[in-house]
Amino acid sequence: AQSVTQLDSQVPVFEEAPVELRCNYSSSVSVYLFWYVQYPNQGLQLLLKYLSGSTLVKGINGFEAEFNKSQTSFHLRKPSVHISDTAEYFCAVTRRGAQKLVFGQGTRLTINP
């Protein structure tokens, strides 16, 4: 069975500072990985996805993530955050042929001025 661990439940950072949100997964087979963002009282929005190819994936809003198979990680990064990046971030994993995503518990990113 697959599982996802988001190592930090809350991450506070100052505006314009870099940020990394950590995600580790467990799976015995090849995986597909995703990051979603959820703003207050809204649905989830897809930030980026890794299906195959380059291990460095670029997404919307200046975010990127790196797939590291040996570390079973898919950490999300942004070089300079804005107040508007304050939100909940979810990492998710699935495998070929699966109908469902397995989500992590989420990381709350808070940007302080």
Add this chain to the structure above:
Amino acid sequence: SQTIHQWPATLVQPVGSPLSLECTVEGTSNPNLYWYRQAAGRGLQLLFYSVGIGQISSEVPQNLSASRPQDRQFILSSKKLLLSDSGFYLCAWSWGYEQYFGPGTRLTVT
């Protein structure tokens, strides 16, 4: 382009009353459809998913049920709500591996 709708946006219901939440998708055919729930301050819990009309898979035994009467319509129901049914309900669709979410319904059971 594809669009997913959920209604109502907010709902306040007394304990023991029935529930019906609706989700519709536009701009695609034969999508997989999903119902999730988020309790306050917690992650996502998959409740049901459907790969076709009339095909429902239940992930968590509870007093909720789901139906898919049409290709792009997914309904979440309950005959008698419990206080523990309060939460944020999200519908999602997929055609590949990634899922796309609706705006959600905030349900408060009083």
